[in-house]
Amino acid sequence: MSAGPTEAQVAQAAQALARGELVAFPTETVYGLGADAEQPQAVRRIYAAKGRPADHPVIVHVAPEADLAYWSGAVPPQARQLAQAFWPGPLTLILPRAPHIDPTVSAGQDSIGLRCPSHPVAQALLRAFAAGKPGGQGGVAAPSANKFGQVSPTRAAHVRAEFPDQVAAGMLVLDGGDAQVGIESTIVDLSRLDRGVGPVLLRPGHIGAQALAQALGMPVSAPDAAAPRVSGSLKAHYAPRTPLAVLDAARLQALAQGQGLPAGRSVLVCYEPPSLAPAAAGRLAVRAVPADPGRYAQSLYAVLRELDLLGYDRILVQAPPRTPQWEAVNDRIGRAAAAFEG
Structure with missing residues (x-):
């Protein structure tokens, strides 16, 4: 079991993110490959490193103190209900994207995916990074730290094996031990409530439909053809190299x-x-x-x-x-x- 990074190492990682560099870090679900969500060129480095299609959005990770209204132009009551019930934790909310947030993180869509992870190393990194931002509202765009379509990493060693060239070139990998959930977050779409659509469960995860419905006081629907594109929604994904x-x-x-x-x-x-x-x-x-x-x-x-x-x-x-x-x-x-x- 890893003892975890030091405060100095976390600060170094936050500074690297501020410079537009990539940093791999643990969450309770899987390890993420992070970049400053408000630097489009840095976010594009994630896409390049992973070989990720440009139309496949990434999730923005925020600290527990983050203001949802900074990231979303319209935060519905249902979003605050779910955040109160499950954040920090393995739940991603899809909300209308605020106009000042660059669409690169959303693959050009008008929505944005937000999550507040519970892993203490992730929280320490997000807080250190946000502290250097105006108003303390920084966020880290971070899909899973693996080549696109492959098995997500649940240990720091998996990340290093997946990106040996980037690690050799100095990319920081914060080691927070084994991920405790082990699969990616639940994703719920709340971006279309003003049109009478939702909540919609776009990706199942550790938090199930029944728990979501109980927190909301209403059922969640199955994905529909008009739903926003989200991480991990392709038919073929999460695949090992062995058939x-x-x-x-x-x-x-x-x-x-x-x-x-x-x-x-x-x-x-x-x-x-x-x-x-x-x-x-x-x-x-x-x-x-x-x-x-x-x-x-x-x-x-x-x-x-x-x-x-x-x-x-x-x-x-x-x-x-x-x-x-x-x-x-x-x-x-x-x-x-x-x-x-x-």
Whole structure:
């Protein structure tokens, strides 16, 4: 477990952000690749480093003291309700973007994604950075610190492995230990309430639809075709480099008996490890993961990165239950598998 960066290291990182440089830092969800949200050229450096499409917006991270009205031209009561209930925490709010905020962070859209992370290192960095801004309202644009479409990093070592050239050139990586949530934040669209649309759950996460509805006193809707573009909303995303497929119970049992095994070496990621028949034992490895949805999510990306390094020909994942508690995990592994379909 990392002891965490010193106050001097956090100050150094805040100064680097102010100069328009990139800084990787931990949040409770995953590690982010950050830049000053109000320096368009710095934000473009994120896109270049990740290989991120220019039409894919990034999320702005703010300190707990941040004024939402600085970032959004219209802050609805529902935004303040959710912020009071879940911030600091793994929730991103999509709001109308204030006119003075450059549209680069929103990929040209009139909306903006805002989040206040709970990780103490993230909070220390955001506070130190904002303190150097007029009015103390600085924000850090930060998608996950990985190449676009790949598995998000949940450890500082993952970031260093993903961006060796940038690290060698001096990019700072603040080490805050393992991410405790392990998957990206829940995203809720509140940008269209004035048109009678929303709240809309655009990306499931650690905070589920039921908890959101309880805090709001109203249900949240499923994504619609006119919803703003947001991080992690593409069909194929969160993918390891090794081909990945999701297996139902019947297919899993057949493979465990050695029936229909694909060529090469495969590894089965499962929360209910089966007994392998002799015909399968030599060609199918088993990697057990927690049966609890929260612990499964926390370990998922680290497991996928570990298996990527072991030379398997494919990763086969046991399909989790189709229950609300597993919605975010099903979303992530479904998008990972979609990267190898067709």
